[in-house]
Amino acid sequence: xxxxxxxxxxxxxxxxxxxxxxxxxxxxxxxxxxxxxxxxxxxxxxxxxxxxxxxxxxxxxxxxxxxxxxxxxxxxxxxxxxxxxxxxxxxxxxxxxxxxxxxxxxxxxxxxxxxxxxxxxxxxxxxxxxxxxxxxxxxxxxxxxxxxxxxxxxxxxxxxxxxxxxxxxxxxxxxxxxxxxxxxxxxxxxxxxxxxxxxxxxxxxxxxxxxxxxxxxxxxxxxxxxxxxxxxxxxxxxxxxxxxxxxxxxxxxxxxxxxxxxxxxxxxxxxxxxxxxxxxxxxxxxxxxxxxxxxxxxxxxxxxxxxxxxxxxxxxxxxxxxxxxxxxxxxxxxxxxxxxxxxxxxxxxxxxxxxxxxxxxxxxxxxxxxxxxxxxxxxxxxxxxxxxxxxxxxxxxxxxxxxxxxxxxxxxxxxxxxxxxxxxxxxxxxxxxxxxxxxxxxxxxxxxxxxxxxxxxxxxxxxxxxxxxxxxxxxxxxxxxxxxxxxxxxxxxxxxxxxxxxxxxxxxxxxxxxxxxxxxxxxxxxxxxxxxxxxxxxxxxxxxxxxxxxxxxxxxxxxxxxxxxxxxxxxxxxxxxxxxxxxxxxxxxxxxxxxxxxxxxxxxxxxxxxxxxxxxxxxxxxxxxx
Numbered sequence: 001x002x003x004x005x006x007x008x009x010x011x012x013x014x015x016x017x018x019x020x021x022x023x024x025x026x027x028x029x030x031x032x033x034x035x036x037x038x039x040x041x042x043x044x045x046x047x048x049x050x051x052x053x054x055x056x057x058x059x060x061x062x063x064x065x066x067x068x069x070x071x072x073x074x075x076x077x078x079x080x081x082x083x084x085x086x087x088x089x090x091x092x093x094x095x096x097x098x099x100x101x102x103x104x105x106x107x108x109x110x111x112x113x114x115x116x117x118x119x120x121x122x123x124x125x126x127x128x129x130x131x132x133x134x135x136x137x138x139x140x141x142x143x144x145x146x147x148x149x150x151x152x153x154x155x156x157x158x159x160x161x162x163x164x165x166x167x168x169x170x171x172x173x174x175x176x177x178x179x180x181x182x183x184x185x186x187x188x189x190x191x192x193x194x195x196x197x198x199x200x201x202x203x204x205x206x207x208x209x210x211x212x213x214x215x216x217x218x219x220x221x222x223x224x225x226x227x228x229x230x231x232x233x234x235x236x237x238x239x240x241x242x243x244x245x246x247x248x249x250x251x252x253x254x255x256x257x258x259x260x261x262x263x264x265x266x267x268x269x270x271x272x273x274x275x276x277x278x279x280x281x282x283x284x285x286x287x288x289x290x291x292x293x294x295x296x297x298x299x300x301x302x303x304x305x306x307x308x309x310x311x312x313x314x315x316x317x318x319x320x321x322x323x324x325x326x327x328x329x330x331x332x333x334x335x336x337x338x339x340x341x342x343x344x345x346x347x348x349x350x351x352x353x354x355x356x357x358x359x360x361x362x363x364x365x366x367x368x369x370x371x372x373x374x375x376x377x378x379x380x381x382x383x384x385x386x387x388x389x390x391x392x393x394x395x396x397x398x399x400x401x402x403x404x405x406x407x408x409x410x411x412x413x414x415x416x417x418x419x420x421x422x423x424x425x426x427x428x429x430x431x432x433x434x435x436x437x438x439x440x441x442x443x444x445x446x447x448x449x450x451x452x453x454x455x456x457x458x459x460x461x462x463x464x465x466x467x468x469x470x471x472x473x474x475x476x477x478x479x480x481x482x483x484x485x486x487x488x489x490x491x492x493x494x495x496x497x498x499x500x501x502x503x504x505x506x507x508x509x510x511x512x513x514x515x516x517x518x519x520x521x522x523x524x525x526x527x528x529x530x531x532x533x534x535x536x537x538x539x540x541x542x543x544x545x546x547x548x549x550x551x552x553x554x555x556x557x558x559x560x561x562x563x564x565x566x567x568x569x570x571x572x573x574x575x576x577x578x579x580x581x582x583x584x585x586x587x588x589x590x591x592x593x594x595x596x597x598x599x600x601x602x603x604x605x606x607x608x609x610x611x612x613x614x615x616x617x618x619x620x621x622x623x624x625x626x
Contacts, residue, residue, distance in 0.1 A: 045310035047126040051102065052119045052311075059083055062097055069097045091115055095151075103160045106185050110178060113150040120316060121153055122161070123309040124282060127318065128217060129162050131278060135327050136216055144169065144207065144218035144276070146265070148194065150178035154219060155192045167215070168194045169206065203268045207275060217278040222261040223254040224284030259288050262319075263295050270299055273323050282309075283317040296321050305329040344513040346520040347504035350493075354527040355501070363493050363501060364388050370523060374398045386495040391508075393485040397515065399522040487515045 046053040059081050063070040072090035074082045084090045092115050099105040099118065109115060132141055141164040145154045148168035155166035170176045176196045183192045197206055207215070254261050262281050269279045283289060289306060296304050296319070304321040320329050355362045364383070367390070371378045375398050382389040487510035493503050505520045507513045 043310070043312065045308075046119065047123045047309075049126050050119060050122050050311075052122070057094075057098060062094075062101070066097050066101075069093050088115070099156075103157065105156050105160065107151055107153075107156070107182050108178060108185070109151050110174070113175065113178070116149070116151055116153040117311070117314075118153075118157075119311040120309060120314065121157055123311060123316075124219065124221075124318065125154065125158055125161060127307055127309070128219060128280065131320065131329065132162075132216060134330070135277070139216070141165070141216045142212055143167070144215050146203070146218060146220040147171070147222065148175075148179055150175040150182075152179035152182045152192070152194065154221075156182065156186065156188070159188055159191050164191075166192045167207075167210070168192060169197050169203070170194065171197055171199045204271045207272060214274060215276045217280060218276050220262075220265060220281040222258045222265075222281060222283075224258050257288075258283055258285065259291050262288075262292050266292075266295050266299055266321075269321070269323075277324050277327055278320055278322050278329070280318060280320040283319065286315075286317055289317055289319070292319055303327060303329045344507045344516070345504055346517050347502060348520070348524050350501040350503060350527060351531055352500075353531045358501065360384070360386060360388050360493050360495055360501065363503070366527075367491065367493070367523075370526060374519075374522075381490075388493045390491040392489055392491065394487040394510075394515075394519075395485050397486060399519050400515075485509075486511050487519070489516050489519075 043053060043056070059073065063073045063081060072084055072087060072093055074084075076082060083094070089111070092109055092111065095115050095118060096107055096109065099107050102118075128143075141162070143158065143164050144167045145158075146169050148155060148170050150172075152168055155168045158164045158166055168179060170179060173196060176194060179194045183189055183194060195206065197203070262283070265279070265281055269276065281292075283292065293304070293306065301321040302323050302325045304319065306317060306319050309316040309318065322329060350358075350363060352358050355366065364380075368378070370376075371390075371392060374394070375396065376392050376394045378390050378392040380388065381391050488508040489510070490506040490508060491503065492506070493501060495501055503523075505516050505523075507516045510516070
């Protein structure tokens with residue numbers, strides 16, 4: 001831009017305008033991002049079984065049926081309802097209302113205690129449920145909640161949603177009293193046991209005091225923040241202007257923060273070992289993941305995993321570990337998938353006219369022939385009447401530029417035929433000249449330049465013959481055999497409910513997904529070649545001195561006409577399109593040349609049946625013309 005201004009001063013006003021436009025666009029995008037940022041949430045990444053993912057709370061319905069909730073709602077002049085999330089009492093009322101409406105739970109929570117957010121608690125429980133289904137599917141689950149709080153939210157939801165039995169542990173005596181009242185109010189004393197444990201008391205002694213041989217898991221939602229951090233620090237409590245957070249200092253802060261708290265839990269788990277099959281803990285900061293995972297590695301756990309919980313404008317993280325080698329730990333929650341992890345796939349629906357019969361097995365036979373033609377190695381992974389799946393590898397690209405390769409092969413063949421004819425002509429001339437000599441050797445009487453020409457022709461012939469032999473059986477070196485394939489992919493063929501056959505090409509590994517897309521397009525073109533090009537409703541018109549081709553969409557090139565051997569005729573005269581006659585456009589007429597007229601008269605002698613609907617005939621008797 002600077003060089004343009006120096007060498008061409010006339011461009012200076014234009015460049016200034018473009019620069020101003022760019023600045024305006026950047027400013028507009030920045031303002032748009034600031035406007036949309038408050039409305040962005042992580043709700044789409046909730047656990048798939050979370051009831052609030054597809055059905056968020058309807059505040060209008062809650063206000064109509066619950067008077068206490070209605071007190072915290074305002075209705076504007078346009079009839080829109082507003083809820084004050086900044087009011088701690090309003091947030092507490094919302095939690096109690098949702099627990100009563102969606103789970104049938106009656107809960108009392110003191111105003112100075114931490115108010116649980118129901119969607120986030122559900123994400124944690126549903127993730128644990130996935131781990132239990134993976135490892136202890138047919139067992140009655142017994143679990144431990146460390147730091148259950150005044151609401152006793154995890155045991156109450158765990159019993160209602162999952163049907164588990166809980167041991168709830170709490171260190172604050174005031175929270176223990178409220179937790180026991182909430183359990184009694186919902187008549188769940190037989191499945192939830194609340195135990196008071198002093199802050200300095202070891203969990204090893206408490207858990208070993210129960211007669212159960214083992215617990216299936218423990219869960220914990222520790223205090224996130226460190227007591228040494230200043231009150232106004234941004235690293236202590238993130239600013240969240242849309243929701244109020246109220247809780248006792250013991251519930252929100254701990255010495256050393258959540259990393260030290262979870263580290264103490266890891267030390268307790270080393271002592272308990274197989275007494276608890278799976279140990280889990282939530283984390284409020286992503287930065288805490290690395291030190292916690294490093295601590296687990298140093299303790300020699302058998303397996304561990306981590307996951308992410310997404311809800312509203314908040315994200316939380318969790319870790320799980322075990323000392324049981326038979327336990328499988330993996331992230332089964334729904335989190336945001338990175339774009340680079342997605343495998344490209346390309347598909348199409350097989351036309352019904354391309355396969356007879358129109359079945360999965362018929363397509364599999366056709367696909368295997370295509371693999372052999374392209375030199376693709378394959379193995380069938382699944383085979384049934386309604387679905388089939390293949391795994392395939394390609395060592396070289398044999399499907400790109402196939403038409404160009406055919407043209408080049410035909411051109412080289414024509415050149416070799418012409419060269420062969422020229423050599424035969426020279427040989428015949430030499431033989432004729434040899435008949436006039438006494439020795440029969442023409443080379444002795446030929447000019448030197450003629451001898452050199454014949455010698456070169458003979459050498460060329462021998463060389464071409466040798467090249468032809470080597471081309472028939474190409475040698476493959478060990479390096480080529482050991483080379484990695486350029487493309488690994490899978491092909492699935494499935495019959496849908498609508499009796500249509502859908503094919504999907506899935507990229508697994510290779511140089512680029514474009515190769516798979518080109519192979520898919522090549523397969524589609526091969527299928528399309530077997531479809532007749534004469535649709536119902538298109539009539540081919542003929543006359544004495546001119547004719548019309550079918551539309552370009554059905555007759556694209558002369559090669560298509562030759563491949564499908566299309567013939568058009570009328571009641572009075574038959575017209576056969578010859579090789580090289582390419583339509584110039586839709587409904588454009590072409591004059592018959594003398595050669596066409598001659599072939600037209602010859603075509604009259606060939607009997608063909610007239611189709612009364614479309615007046616289009618297909619005859620194999622005219623194939624020699626192509």
